[in-house]
Amino acid sequence: MDFDITRKQVKNIFYWVAFIGVALYFAYSKGWVLTDFESISPRQAYDLLKNDTNVTLLDVRTPEEFSQEHIEGATLIPLQSLNENLSQLQGLKEKRIIVYCHSGARSVAASRILVKNGFVPLNIRGGITAWKSENLSIVK
Secondary structure, three states: OOOOOOHHHHHHHHHHHHHHHHHHHHHHHOOOOOOOOEEEOHHHHHHHHHHOOOEEEEEOOOHHHHHHOEOOOOEEOOHHHOHHHHHHHOOOOOOEEEEEOOOOHHHHHHHHHHHHOOOEEEEEOOHHHHHHHOOOOOEO
16 A cells, blocks of 8 residues: 655645634634533523523623623623623622623633633624614614
8 A cells, every 4th residue: 555645635634624723713713612601692682681680791892892882781891801800790600691792702702701600601693783783772
């Protein structure tokens, strides 16, 4: 058996490995794989906020984004400072925390932090962008 591998074959293998790596990273950052929290639609989040007293709402965007628009009743703790400000969420470990950002990537990262610290996050798929696309109200 002869296993002569050409430079072109090595290059192709490298490209496929890189492509698969990038695809897995993208899926991980979007919360599509390796998650231990639930992602919900904006409509599901809206219904929970209206009908369930055992949920709270967390915005993990920047203060500037929050001041431009946010979902009513949201508490702002930017993702960059979430680890240092988890004490603001003490007393909420028995509640589910609905988490959102602009488009869903930062809230996935925040949800991972929350799970690691004993909270039960529910990530809004698509963030406030998806929320607005379903014509749900925001505060400006």
